[in-house]
Amino acid sequence: MKSSHLSLSLAIALGLASTASLAAGSPAGKAQLGDFGVDLSARDLTVKPGDDFNSYVSGTWLKTYELKDYETSYGSFNQLRDRAEEQVHGLIEDLRKRNDLAPGSNGQKVRDYYASYMDRTSRDAAGIAPLTPVLKRIAAIDSKAELIAAFANSDLDASASPIRLGVDLDRKNPDQHLVSLNVGGLGLPDKDYYVNPDARFVTIRSAYLEHIQRMLGFAGVKDGKARAEKVLALETALAKPQWERAKRRDRDKTYNVSTFAQLQQQFPSYDWAAHLKAQEMPQPDRVNVVTPDAVQPVLDVIAATPLPVWRDYLTFHAIDGNAELLSRAIDDASFQFNGKVLAGQKAQKDDWKRAVAMVGAKDGLGDAVGELYVARYFQPESKAAMDQLVENLRAALRQNIQNLDWMGEATKAEAYRKLSTFRPKIGYPEKWTDYSSVSIVPGDLVANVIAMRRFDRADENRRVGQKTDRDEWRMTPQTVNAYYNSTFNEIVFPAAILQPPFFDVNADPAVNYGGIGAVIGHEMGHGFDDQGSKSDADGVQRNWWTDADRARFDERTKALGAQYDSYCPLQGQCVNGALTMGENIGDLGGISMAYTAYRLSLHGKPASVIDGLTGDQRFFLAFGQIWKGKYRDEALLNQVKTNPHSPGMYRANGPVRNFDPWYQAFDVKPGDALYLPPEQRVRIW
Known part of the structure; x- marks a missing residue:
């Protein structure tokens, strides 16, 4: 998930549950994954949770899933992206069947932009x-x-x-x-x-x-x-x-x-x-x-x-x-290095997938596609229920801050103020991008791409010397991701991320808190990570900490960074704990906030046992499975060198080994590979 570019470096027809059903009620229907929202068949029960939680929750899937030739990695996020991609593809194919699209309309532009990509015959004839x-x-x-x-x-x-x-x-x-x-x-x-x-x-x-x-x-x-x-x-x-x-x-x-x-x-x-x-x-x-x-x-x-x-x-x-x-010959020649050598791909993606990605991207006609997407796949009640979930997590983080033994009252007061001013954006923007100045013509892909580049340049240049617009979105609704923007102190969740395994209206509440709850908590956590914590409630970059509190915070982040420095997915190539610090803090804070919110939702009553699993176990299973992922070595190398997110196996294992309730849920003891003595467990938020 993205904090600035989560770089971290994350689309669905969905009706969210009411607050009551999220909190403690029984699901209204059949969960999409398994009996209660988790794919139990993905587990590898030969692995002890305390030795490798990632393999315990997803090991059978990891052993049996075969990466497609065009895939460099694959996991839960990719499953969601595949679904969103198919949905957008269907929307565009519907446009291609219509003959009533007005010239200059968004529908005409989306249709013709896509068609110009798909016209391989003309592109091959044109060459360079x-x-x-x-x-x-x-x-x-x-x-x-x-x-x-x-x-x-x-x-x-x-x-x-x-x-x-x-x-x-x-x-x-x-x-x-x-x-x-x-x-x-x-x-x-x-x-x-x-x-x-x-x-x-x-x-x-x-x-x-x-x-x-x-x-x-x-x-x-x-x-x-x-x-x-x-x-x-x-x-x-x-x-x-x-x-x-x-x-x-x-x-x-x-x-x-x-x-x-x-x-x-x-x-x-x-x-x-x-x-x-x-x-x-x-x-x-x-x-x-x-x-x-x-x-x-x-x-x-x-x-x-x-x-x-x-x-x-x-x-x-x-x-x-x-x-x-350009032509297939040039495209394939470029792929020989950029796809095969750098990413480990064995084959290009199908043209329709690449066309959907180009047309639906933020620097394409992303909002035009997004408006169609929201109209078909996102229900109004979804936004209202997600707003309530955010408030549940906000309350949980406030309680966590209140209980911190390393932060003084003066800094806590500033933290409360920042938390209270978090602005959630859910689903889709209130204002759509106006593409009326863009001319998309049939049959000329390069001209259409340059037209979009000119549009983006003009959009950027007009901002010089101008006030910012806090209603703008950096992602399209069909994007499977989320982000925190510290300058606006906002957390943003596009419509596309609100689907299983992250959220399912019919899933067990523990699963929803372990899934989408941890994602919400992660984005909130970016407001209090090593860099987001340098901006205040108004989004102004300034130091609102006492020196003593900041020193104690830095001590904890240093210990967390040392843990991640020791994770080496390839021989001699390890995670950079400093580069991934913000995302690691987000993951650790996210699970802590989501767990607090889940426990609060029970109102002191014990959770039911389902399929022999306690509520806490179901919570952690859901958390672990959102990070399942399989990688080619080339993709892992690229990730540890360039990506502020740790590889998925460490996003599953890293947070839980610092979190006491996980030890209790799975009876993790000294001698287990992930076991950390209590004094070595990093507790931040």
Whole structure:
């Protein structure tokens, strides 16, 4: 789940239960999973819960599920995404059968955008021709000014740029937007892929070199190997000064605001005004330099690299970045590296799946699809019941804070205020994106994609100097995910996540609290993780903690990080406890809040026993199964290097071994592999 980009890096016809049935009542009908909402057949009863809880709750499924050729990993979230994908596909196919769609309507645009992707015959006949205007512009670059313009237009060309200017929220003034300067320009997932001596990365670099040469070949580049070597050397030089991902999580280090004039004075070797003009972005009064000491080294690389190398770099990235839109030959050639080598895929996804993803994405016609999706699959009562669930979790977190023995009353008062101002957004936005300015034409996929890129650029540029809109959503309703936005102090749950195994109206209440309850608690927990806790009730980034309380909090997070540092899914490749800290705190806090809410819902009465399982056992089984997942090694490597979320097995095992009620529920004792002595269990929220 996403906190900022949960990166963490998460769609359904659903009628939620009333508060009473969630709390203690009997389910009204048959649960979709098993007898009460958990797939008991997924368990491996030969494994002790205390040795490997993930394998206990999902081990048989892990042994028997075979990844499809196009899958890099698969688990509970993917099951939900598959269902949402099929639902959206059905909606689009319904549009394709209609002949009454008005020109310029959202329905016409969705239909024709999808159809232009699916027209493989025309795309194969065109080959690389649709990209010719972009490649000609790149080939004509003959000055530093033209190079800067190419960097500024990399978003339209799907190329790459070592300098990126974008518009974010101002973390110290949530009512304002703030232009941010980032450095980047890498074609591999992380700087480690360029410099790590591990044999895995050496192999990837060798394959990447061949990939660069292959892509340049589609542009008719001669001496491809030698020129590809220079491109790889350029990217390696760009990678070296860039910050580690864990460091980039630190909000104190990444807020460095200056005036635009000061930016020009600090880095005079780059024409910032020319970049902005080419990007069609208004000149801002203020700029946040996200990683300040990485900027000048990157500018030095820009200055020292000959223009022919830059032309090859931009050409390679433009072809690779647009390969999916072009002929099958180019698309498959790109897949040889990006799919097979980096991700471990054995085959491409079907075109219809890729078309649905493109059209329904946030940077596609996501809200147009979302409006159709909500009308068919999301019931009004669902939103009301989810609102109540959020309030149940809010009450549970308040009780947890009240009972903290490591936090003083002054900090607790601020925490209560922040908790009280959490704003939940459930299901879908109140206002839909207006696509009236976008022209989608039949039969020209590249033109349609560029039209969407121009729309997104104009949408971003208009924000410069403008107030923020707190009603905006960063995800579409059909997205299977959730997020917390600290600047608006909001928790957001798109419609798509509200389905089994996360929620089922007919499931046992313990299961719903262990599933969607833990997800709600996770997102609330982001407001109090190591970074979200740096923003106050109004979303302003400031220190609202006493020094003593912060020190005690940091002591606990350090111990949690050390636990996750020891989890190594591949030989020599371990989870980065600092990079995953926010999500790990979210998981630990989420299970704690959800369990408190579940126990409160029983009103002191004992839970019934179902199929020989107590209420607490059913709660933890539900929690464990939402994190089930099977991975290819390539996907695991990518995840531990780039993803702020720990792999699923550690999201199932990591929180429970720090949580006393789990020990009691499954009689976990010293000698069990997951056992931690009470004094080593990390308790935060």
